Amino acid sequence: MTAGSRPLRADAARNRDKLLRAATVVFGERGLEAPLEEVARRAGVSIGTLYNHFPTREALFDAIFPERLAALERIATAALEDPSPWDGFTGYVEGLFALQAEDRGLNDAVAQRFPAAAELNEASRECLRHTERIIERAKEGGGLRADFEPQDLAVLVWAMSQVIRESMDTAPRAWRRCLAFFLDGLRADAAHPIAEPALTQGQMIRIVERSAPRG
Amino acid sequence: MTAGSRPLRADAARNRDKLLRAATVVFGERGLEAPLEEVARRAGVSIGTLYNHFPTREALFDAIFPERLAALERIATAALEDPSPWDGFTGYVEGLFALQAEDRGLNDAVAQRFPAAAELNEASRECLRHTERIIERAKEGGGLRADFEPQDLAVLVWAMSQVIRESMDTAPRAWRRCLAFFLDGLRADAAHPIAEPALTQGQMIRIVERSAPRG
């Protein structure tokens, strides 16, 4: 909140708050593609009012998720302070997916399904910076295989986000098993050479920018 | 083709064929949710004719994909004949994902996104039966970890189908790297105990039946 503009009128501030609460619930249940009209309905407010406060869907994301990603910062900090770099790494990854498994919206957000959400993606990128340190530390500690790159974690997030999406209603812990298999492949002593190189930064950017909701 | 009904009129047979070719192309490019009107347009036929031949989207799937999955049978046979059970296993999995990476529709189909496509899902299930043998053989050979279950392969397919979806345009081979990490975690000598049990058959069924296109 840059607070550049006048303070909101009392009723407007109340409505904005109701909208944010409703959006949090609706996106959590239905994912980031939930109809905005349901958000308005749930907030007890007209669709026009929703658009008054948040001219685009992405503006709503930006108002909701950066704060939510603060939880991730805490998890990252704990990871960097873990005496075992490997445990720190796995703890971070598990914490991340546990968050995703509790909220369809967050799951979509972390998988970068809406490139137009500027602040959200900025927050994601901020997290990624922690991630690099966690990965580097785990490699130096000898637990994590040396050829694992930060971009590989982004790919893992795509993969796990789908597992979570499919299974979260019926078997909310199922992703843990999938992740365990994967993590066993990331240990230094499990490493076999891999011919395919990691995605470049440029490729990542191009992919994320393309990934519209349904395109 | 049970050939229970009369033979089609000549023009009708031609149109049916054009529709199948068009659908193959369109689904291949856009995935199983592609607009049917584009299929009709591409076939040079009206939307009404499309519905004459295929009353539902799923009927189209059933007419296209079971044949396509025959390629998988061949890959499975090769896997079972590989002198190394582990190489057979990895070869099968790579062959499967390579197919998915060439065709968005097949990628969606294998991930079971349309439970109503009866014959398609029957064909998928048939493949799964080969899969069980391949997995069993790889475990007995000592290459594959003992706690890997056939349902885990289905989960892997969800995961990889998403990686493929995201990356196939920009980095068509990127999935290979992700799979390599995963496979390193499936080797018997990389195995660490996993607390979370595999999905049960019942859970799998419930999940697949829920997974509507967008719901």
Place this chain on the structure above:
DNA sequence: ACAAAAGTCGAGGCTTCCCTCATGTTCCGT
């Protein structure tokens, strides 16, 4: 060659979701 059967056509009704804007209401400083 002709009529009945078989097949084709596409406009149009339906749904869902998007977003806007003219009108009406509420708040707030004076």
Place this chain on the structure above:
DNA sequence: ACGGAACATGAGGGAAGCCTCGACTTTTGT
């Protein structure tokens, strides 16, 4: 307690897809 600024409202127009149905055209058997 009043006037203007700020805000809320929801009907409605638009886009995309789905699917149907009655009018029309082609095939085929005789």
